[in-house]
Amino acid sequence: MTAPAGNGPSRAVNSPDAAASPAGGRLRYAERLRVPASWWLFAAAMAGSFWYATYHAMPHLGGHLIGLLVAVACGVGLLAYGRLRIVVDGQGLRVGGTTIPTSSVGSVLPLTAAQARALRGPAADATARLFLRPYLSRGVRIEVTDPDDPTPYWYVATRRPEQLSTVLGDASGRTGESA
Numbered sequence: 001m002t003a004p005a006g007n008g009p010s011r012a013v014n015s016p017d018a019a020a021s022p023a024g025g026r027l028r029y030a031e032r033l034r035v036p037a038s039w040w041l042f043a044a045a046m047a048g049s050f051w052y053a054t055y056h057a058m059p060h061l062g063g064h065l066i067g068l069l070v071a072v073a074c075g076v077g078l079l080a081y082g083r084l085r086i087v088v089d090g091q092g093l094r095v096g097g098t099t100i101p102t103s104s105v106g107s108v109l110p111l112t113a114a115q116a117r118a119l120r121g122p123a124a125d126a127t128a129r130l131f132l133r134p135y136l137s138r139g140v141r142i143e144v145t146d147p148d149d150p151t152p153y154w155y156v157a158t159r160r161p162e163q164l165s166t167v168l169g170d171a172s173g174r175t176g177e178s179a
Contacts, residue, residue: 026089026090027087027088027089028088028089028167028170028171029086029087029088029163029164029167029168030085030086030087030088031085031086031158031159031160031164032082032083032084032085032086033082033084033085033086033133033136033157033158033159034082035078035081035082035135036135039078039135040078043074043075043077043078044071044074046074047067047070047071047074048067048071050066050067050070051063051064051066051067051068051070051071052067054066054067055067084096084131084133086131086156086158086164088164088167088168088171092104092105092171093105093142093154093156093168093171095131095154095156096131098129098131100142100144100146100154102168102171102172102173103172104144104145104146104149105142105143105144105145105168105171105172106142106143106144106145106172107141107142107143108140108141108142108143108164108165108168108169108172109140109141109142109165110138110140110161110162110164110165111138111139111140111141111161112138113137113138115141116137116138116139116155116157117137119139119141119155120132120139120155124155125152125153127150127151127152128151128152128153128154128155129144129151129153129154129155130154130155131154131155131156131157132155132157133157136157136158136159138157138158138159138161139155139156139157139158139161140155140156140158140161140164140165140168141153141154141155142154142155142156142168
C-alpha cells in the first residue's frame with residue numbers, strides 16, 4: 001500500500017520501513033502532520049520581503065545577515081511545527097510525546113469537517129486533550145475510559161480520520177462507535 005496523495009506526505013502502514021515502531025510493538029499506523037506547501041511559500045515570501053526591506057535600510061552585510069536569520073527562523077519554525085507524529089503500535093496511541101494505552105481507548109469516531117469544527121470550538125470540553133493543526137479540517141474523537149484520567153476524550157487532527165479510527169478501533173478491540 002502506498003501513502004495517499006494529499007496535503008502532505010505520510011508513511012503507509014504496510015510499507016517495509018513501517019514494520020516496527022521505535023518504542024516497541026508492531027507499527028499499525030504512522031502519520032506526520034507536516035505543514036502544507038502553501039505555508040512554506042508564504043514564509044518564503046515574507047522572509048524575502050523582510051530581506052528586501054532590511055537590505056535597502058542597511059545595504060551592506062547587515063541587511064543580508066538579518067534577512068538570512070529571518071529565513072532560517074521561519075524554516076526552523078515550520079519544521080518544528082510540522083514534527084507532530086501520530087503513531088498506533090503495540091503500546092497504544094502516541095501523539096507527539098503523549099501516549100494513551102489501547103486498554104484506555106473507548107469509542108473512536110472519525111469526524112466530518114463540521115463535527116471537527118464544533119469539537120474544536122463551541123462543543124469542546126475544557127478538560128479534553130486537543131491535538132490541533134489549523135491546516136487540517138478533520139480529525140478523530142477518541143474516548144478515554146481510564147477511571148484515573150480526568151480527560152474525557154482526545155481530539156486528534158489527521159489527514160486520514162477513517163483510517164486512524166479503523167486502526168485504533170481494531171487495536172483496542174472496539175470499532176467506530178458513535179460518541
